[in-house]
Each structure stands twice: as C-alpha cells, then as structure tokens.
Amino acid sequence: MPYMRVAYAKRITFYPTFWRRRMSKEEINAFLGAGTVYQGRLSFQGAVRIDGSYSGEVISDGSLIVGKDAEIEGMLNVGDLLLSGRFTGEVQAKRRVTIHRTGVLQGTVRTPALVMEEGGLLDGQVVMQGNSRSIE
Numbered sequence: 001m002p003y004m005r006v007a008y009a010k011r012i013t014f015y016p017t018f019w020r021r022r023m024s025k026e027e028i029n030a031f032l033g034a035g036t037v038y039q040g041r042l043s044f045q046g047a048v049r050i051d052g053s054y055s056g057e058v059i060s061d062g063s064l065i066v067g068k069d070a071e072i073e074g075m076l077n078v079g080d081l082l083l084s085g086r087f088t089g090e091v092q093a094k095r096r097v098t099i100h101r102t103g104v105l106q107g108t109v110r111t112p113a114l115v116m117e118e119g120g121l122l123d124g125q126v127v128m129q130g131n132s133r134s135i136e
Contacts, residue, residue, distance in 0.1 A: 034069055051085075061094065068102045081111075083120075 032038055036052030043059045051067035056074045058064055063080040066072055070085030077092045083103035091097060093111040101119035110127045 034067070066103070068100075 031048070032050045032052045032054065034051045036050075037054075038052065039055045041057045041059070042048070042054070045060065045062055047063040047065060048060070049065040049067060050070045050072060052070060054070070054072045054074070058074070058076045058078060060077075061079045063082065064076060064078045065082045066085045066087060068084040072085065072087045072089070074089045075092075076087070076089065079094045081087075081091055081093050081097045082100070083098065083105055084100040085102070086104045086106075088106045090108045091105070091110065093109070095111075096113040096115065097105075097109055097111045098115040099105055099117065099120035099122060101117040103117075104121045105124065107124045108127070109122070109124065110129055112129055114126060114128070116122065
C-alpha cells in the first residue's frame with residue numbers, strides 16, 4: 001500500500017493551480033460562518049463557503065466549499081465540491097469532488113473526477129460518470 005500512496009500523492013501535484021489555491025473572499029458569493037445553523041434548500045451561482053452546520057439540499061453549477069469545522073447533511077448537486085469538513089448524504093458533482101486531508105464524506109458520490117488528499121476519508125459508494133472510457 002505505501003507505493004500506491006506515493007504514486008497517488010504525485011498525481012495530485014499535477015492538477016492546475018486553480019484547484020490547489022485558496023479562493024479569496026472576493027471570489028466567494030456567500031458565506032455561512034462557524035456557529036451558523038441552516039436547514040432548507042440553497043441555490044446559488046459562483047462559489048459559496050459553509051463553515052457552520054447545514055441540513056438540506058444544495059443545487060448549483062458553481063463551487064461549494066465546505067470548511068474544516070462544517071457539518072453538512074443532505075443532497076448536493078453542484079459543479080464542484082471542495083470538502084474539508086464533514087458531509088453525510090448524496091453528492092452529484094458535474095466537474096469534480098475534492099476531499100482535503102481533514103474532509104470526511106459518508107454516502108454516495110457521483111462525479112467524473114475525484115481527488116483525495118492523504119488523510120481524507122470516504123465511506124460509501126463512488127460512481128465515476130461522464131467518462132467515455134470503459135473498465136475492462
């Protein structure tokens with residue numbers, strides 16, 4: 001297993017700098033801060049960051065950024081998910097799911113691209129969609 005971790009870690013470093021850099025506050029359209037508790041349905045354009053607790057449905061073609069202290073439960077249908085906190089439920093991402101080293105995802109993930117940093121946890125089912133290549 002150690003060989004696989006080294007090879008995987010090398011592959012992550014080749015992603016464009018957009019995926020490795022932090023978004024500035026100007027690039028984030030909305031922010032649910034630590035201590036915030038929200039339930040319901042959230043739809044947005046651009047990028048939204050959640051650092052509090054959220055339960056419900058999120059629908060967007062944009063990016064959802066889940067901070068390291070955030071806890072989210074529900075259904076996500078987003079363009080990109082950048083997970084540093086905890087998520088339980090179902091994720092449908094049109095472009096990519098990134099699980100950072102502090103991220104924990106429990107549930108079902110449907111995405112054409114999945115990136116995991118060492119230390120990130122994924123417990124559930126992964127369906128890689130949108131890829132014309134077949135597994136043989």
